[in-house]
Amino acid sequence: MTSKAAETARLVAKVAADADAEEIPRLVCAAVSEGLGVDGATLSLLTDTPSRQLLAASDDDALLLEEIQFTVLEGPCLTAANRGETVAVDDLRHDVTPWPLFGASVRERLPHIASVYALPLFFGDYVLGSVDLLARRAHALDARELEQAEDVAEAVSVALMSTRDMLLSGGEPPAWEPEEIVRAHWFDTARAVGALASRQGIAPEDALARMRAEAFRTGTSLADITADILRDPPRDP
Incomplete structure (x- = not known):
């Protein structure tokens, strides 16, 4: 693991050890976005509700990216979670994506976002959720950097376990922002x-x-x- 990815994984582990469960998603999201050198990130979990559970979005662009996928029910984040595989969209402005509704909506509503990367979050062989990374530049992560990001995703999976347990055992909506x-x-x-x-x-x-x-x-x-x-x-x- 490169020093940048290793430091990000260490910071994620520190957040999980030191922060309250309610604060973990927001802090992990910020650590991943900054540490991997992208412009935004979202975290979501798979649940037994009709949709994924949005945990945190680093900024308005990341939040809108998640909202688009939530509405059209397609996109890299859903594919990564469903297949258990990392999904890379290196150039949203010029590449044809396999998700027509998602691609059209992102180009219209987030024209300044050029690349998106979605990584599944595993707990053993079970997909726990996913993390989306977005950037204003095309090809923001090369093959090696994306491989290192998968190692960071492992640390994120561990960090989110207490959050998942809190969600599945509670009957009240979480108080995270927004x-x-x-x-x-x-x-x-x-x-x-x-x-x-x-x-x-x-x-x-x-x-x-x-x-x-x-x-x-x-x-x-x-x-x-x-x-x-x-x-x-x-x-x-």
């Missing part, structure tokens, strides 16, 4: 999916698909669709 987005990803979306499924007599996965389709059709976020469904009186998308 609170309304975290609530939408973790707590409110699951409630809205259940409400819409019951109201329309459809399966939860079909309810979530309708919510995502409405968000994409109208150009609003899935968080807005969720809030609309939960509003009294609710309005179906």
Whole structure:
């Protein structure tokens, strides 16, 4: 491991040892982004809810990248988690991506982001979640640097275990920032999916698909669709 990656892994381990569980995602996200020399990062977990759990985003660009994937249900982060493999998009501006909705949305809404890298987070043979790295320059990480980033991801997996346990054992939404987005990803979306499924007599996965389709059709976020469904009186998308 290079000195940069090794130092990042050590900092991540120190965060896990010293910080409260509620603070770990934000601090780990910042350490990874700065340590690996990229312009932003997000962390998410896989859960038994209809969506992944957003844990932290380093800045507004990283948050919007996650929101796009959350809405269109495709992108490097989801592919990395589903396949258990690192996914590299070296040049978003010129390369054709295998995710048409994601590619079009990112080019429109994040035109200054040139590359994205998604790394799965493992706990043994089980994929715990994923980390997204984004950069304003194309080819931000070469093959060796990306390999070193995978070693950092191992340290992140260990650091997030206490966070995962806290989420899966609790019944309240986490208080991480930005609170309304975290609530939408973790707590409110699951409630809205259940409400819409019951109201329309459809399966939860079909309810979530309708919510995502409405968000994409109208150009609003899935968080807005969720809030609309939960509003009294609710309005179906």
